[in-house]
Amino acid sequence: MSIDQESHNFRNHSRNSRLPQAREAVIMAVSLVVWLTVTALFVGFRPEHIAMAVLLAALFIATPMTRRTVVALLPFALFGISYDWMNILPNYEVNPVDIRGLYETEKSLFGITVSEAMRLTPNEFFAQHHAVWADILAGFFYLCWVPVPILFGLWLYFTGKEKAYLHFALVFLFVNLLGFAGYYIHPAAPPWYVASHGFDFIPGTPGETAGLGRFDALTGLGIFNSLYARNANVFAAVPSLHSAYMLVAFIYSVRSRCRWWIQAACGIICAGIWFTAVYTSHHYIIDVLAGIGVTLLGFVLFEYVLMRIPAFSKFISRYVSYISPKNVC
Secondary structure, three states, X not given: OOHHHHHHHHHHHHHXXXXXXXXHHHHHHHHHHHHHHHHHHXXXXXXXXXXXXXXXXXXXXHOHHHHHHHHHOHHHXXXXXXXXXXXXXXXXXXXXXXXXXXXXXHHHHHOEEEEOOEEEOHHHHHHHOOOHHHHHHHHHHHHOOOHHHHHHHHHHHXXXXXXXXXXXXXXXXXXXXXXXXXXXXXXXXXXXXXXXXXXXXOOOOXXXXXHHHHHHHHHOOOHHHHHHOOOOOOOEOOOOOHHHHHXXXXXXXXXXXXXXXXXXXXXXHHHHHHHHHHHOOOOOHHHHHHHHHHHHHHHHHHHHOHHHOHHHHHHHHHHHHHHOHHHOO
């Protein structure tokens, strides 16, 4: 029997047996221990870390279907872990933070002249000119930035589009890693930082809701106040990954030939998030454009460079085979 055939039989047996094979169980256990240990030592334990570890372990053991689902969701798990681990080394300890330069460039390229003596960035203009309806829409759009792409991915997976799902999930992760690298190469302050603190660098500055605070005030929910209190690093404005996530979803909704209304919904939410990022002073237009650029770069590198490497393409094919319910005996 060939090595490939033995590997194929092993994968099929491990996928379809009630309990995971010893090798899989060891890999899962070691991964969870490493994640929890590094997090405890360098980031700080939170109750959700334990809850997530217990949930992943339980689902991995429970049934072949839940085990496949856990493996399928690994790109999103790695995204969450990598974001959390940015707390280990703040990017402003690696490179100086761009505060004034980015602000002045934005004003030069996209500034709005309101009088002969005054030119405002779009963020400053919207801070002075906003409306209740726009504040409500902005809040709803920004609440979509992570949940909707993940739900879109799950929809692809559970409707039998495992290959499209895996490509989407891995590009989502790849774009994040490119964006995180950008945060360390060029730390940058968001518009609200300049509005609140000027051009002085203040390390450890906590996150701020900025214009999204108006949504919290109007609804009384306090959602964004809770979210931004846990911001891993406020000096991570370029590129805007808020602007990237729904664009990845839109690209794969088109690439997967989803129904027109799904493509339209992804496109509208994507554009809404781009507008909200600027409207609420969380990003400059430059940041949004950089987020779009990183998304397109990640997509092209994955689909037209990595997928043309035989070893990588073979790995993806095996990954798809493992997570696909169609191959269950």
